[in-house]
Amino acid sequence: MNPTVNRSVNRGRLPPLLLCTLTVTLSVAWALVWAASPVEIPRASAGRMQQRIEGLSEFGANADGGVDRIAYSDADIAGREYVMELMHEAGLEVRVDAAANIIGRRQGSDNSLPVILFGSHTDSVPGGGNYDGDVGVIAAIEVAQLLHDNNIATRHPLEVVVFTDEEGGLTGSRAMIGHLSDDALGVVSHSGLTIGEGIEKLGGDLGRLDTARRDPGELLVFIEVHIEQGAILDEEDTDIGVVEGIVGINWWDVVIEGFANHAGTTPMDKRRDAMLSAAELILAVNRIVTSIPGRQVGTVGRIRAEPGAPNVIPGRVVMSLELRDLESEKIEKLFYMIEREAQAIAQRRNTPIRFLPLDVASEPAPTDTDMRAIIAESARELGLSYQYMPSGAGHDAQDLARITKAGMIFVPSRGGISHSPNEYTSPGDMANGADVLLRTILKIDGGALTQNP
Numbered sequence: 001m002n003p004t005v006n007r008s009v010n011r012g013r014l015p016p017l018l019l020c021t022l023t024v025t026l027s028v029a030w031a032l033v034w035a036a037s038p039v040e041i042p043r044a045s046a047g048r049m050q051q052r053i054e055g056l057s058e059f060g061a062n063a064d065g066g067v068d069r070i071a072y073s074d075a076d077i078a079g080r081e082y083v084m085e086l087m088h089e090a091g092l093e094v095r096v097d098a099a100a101n102i103i104g105r106r107q108g109s110d111n112s113l114p115v116i117l118f119g120s121h122t123d124s125v126p127g128g129g130n131y132d133g134d135v136g137v138i139a140a141i142e143v144a145q146l147l148h149d150n151n152i153a154t155r156h157p158l159e160v161v162v163f164t165d166e167e168g169g170l171t172g173s174r175a176m177i178g179h180l181s182d183d184a185l186g187v188v189s190h191s192g193l194t195i196g197e198g199i200e201k202l203g204g205d206l207g208r209l210d211t212a213r214r215d216p217g218e219l220l221v222f223i224e225v226h227i228e229q230g231a232i233l234d235e236e237d238t239d240i241g242v243v244e245g246i247v248g249i250n251w252w253d254v255v256i257e258g259f260a261n262h263a264g265t266t267p268m269d270k271r272r273d274a275m276l277s278a279a280e281l282i283l284a285v286n287r288i289v290t291s292i293p294g295r296q297v298g299t300v301g302r303i304r305a306e307p308g309a310p311n312v313i314p315g316r317v318v319m320s321l322e323l324r325d326l327e328s329e330k331i332e333k334l335f336y337m338i339e340r341e342a343q344a345i346a347q348r349r350n351t352p353i354r355f356l357p358l359d360v361a362s363e364p365a366p367t368d369t370d371m372r373a374i375i376a377e378s379a380r381e382l383g384l385s386y387q388y389m390p391s392g393a394g395h396d397a398q399d400l401a402r403i404t405k406a407g408m409i410f411v412p413s414r415g416g417i418s419h420s421p422n423e424y425t426s427p428g429d430m431a432n433g434a435d436v437l438l439r440t441i442l443k444i445d446g447g448a449l450t451q452n453p
């Protein structure tokens with residue numbers, strides 16, 4: 001069945017009573033017929049979305065064609081301002097919450113009903129691309145724009161959200177679910193500022209952080225459109241991914257203590273070289289993570305040797321460790337194996353090794369089964385192919401899944417490339433994501449969830 005929406009009716013004041021009864025009757029009858037007459041759901045504009053993606057890509061643009069729009073940087077602030085302008089254009093009432101999340105609200109016809117929340121993020125990793133997070137934000141604004149331009153009312157209030165510092169540990173969504181700890185606020189972000197300093201720089205307010213928290217009863221659902229960041233949809237020529245679950249992610253700083261000494265005069269057998277231990281440990285991480293079956297992944301993505309000179313034996317190395325899987329137990333098991341191997345390396349090379357967990361971990365989360373079915377149905381109605389799939393990337397949706405029904409809509413990433421300037425998603429695919437999002441929202445607004453208020 002082709003889904004339809006009812007037009008909102010902006011009934012003017014009733015004509016003065018003095019007007020003849022016939023006129024009144026005819027007016028009311030016409031209004032009722034118009035209100036009930038189904039109209040086609042409008043379609044996203046691929047051209048407008050592409051233009052807006054390009055507009056956003058100017059903030060933090062780097063020489064490789066991607067962006068360095070890391071959270072809390074000046075480029076991040078400029079990108080957020082651009083997005084707030086787009087939200088205004090789409091008729092949204094814009095505010096920034098105490099965690100610096102940007103929220104654009106559209107009132108419903110019954111504002112006592114819980115909010116339908118949707119959106120993503122605009123911060124990037126260092127050396128990032130133009131689509132990760134951005135597509136979800138532009139798609140969410142596109143939906144608001146379509147509703148605005150076509151004068152379509154929803155029963156539930158709608159809120160478009162741009163989360164703060166997604167790439168540094170789902171910061172804004174953690175605040176929204178009340179899990180942004182003091183420890184997390186002290187973690188140094190990609191920008192060099194602590195997360196707490198960064199939030200204040202963006203206009204948040206640490207003193208009122210608890211006001212950013214949403215009660216489960218306030219929200220009906222959270223929905224996020226995102227690029228897949230893997231190659232499955234692209235390789236299998238599928239339009240839409242219906243996300244079933246999102247991986248958990250844990251980060252550690254690994255500190256390896258050696259002894260800094262003269263690289264020319266210290267014989268090879270008299271060294272405590274922290275870098276050598278790091279090299280062994282990096283190889284061990286890869287070996288251990290691949291030693292058991294499954295889709296788990298482990299990465300050492302950052303390393304710093306101190307004092308950091310060609311002619312000094314490294315006295316200290318600080319490197320990162322990241323582990324991901326759909327099951328927390330698997331992550332724990334891998335970490336235990338890595339830690340045991342690290343202690344063996346530490347002993348052999350006389351270089352103590354410590355693992356310092358960073359308070360930016362995110363829990364694995366399944367998406368809501370109702371939401372999956374509604375997203376799939378929306379794709380079907382649009383004639384789009386779709387498949388169910390897990391997400392190997394982290395998303396704010398996994399935080400929101402802890403307090404509300406969460407769903408995710410993936411669109412293809414060319415070649416599966418992401419966290420790179422070579423990220424690419426076509427305008428048509430972005431519009432497909434927005435179209436599925438709009439239908440999903442309207443179905444939910446119309447009562448498609450089981451136990452829908």
Ligand code: HGY
Nearest residue numbers: 166167392393394395
């Ligand atoms: O790192 C991630 O998985 C995500 O892109 N933040």
Ligand code: MN
Nearest residue numbers: 125132167419
């Ligand atoms: Mn990312």
Ligand code: MN
Nearest residue numbers: 132133166226
């Ligand atoms: Mn992302």
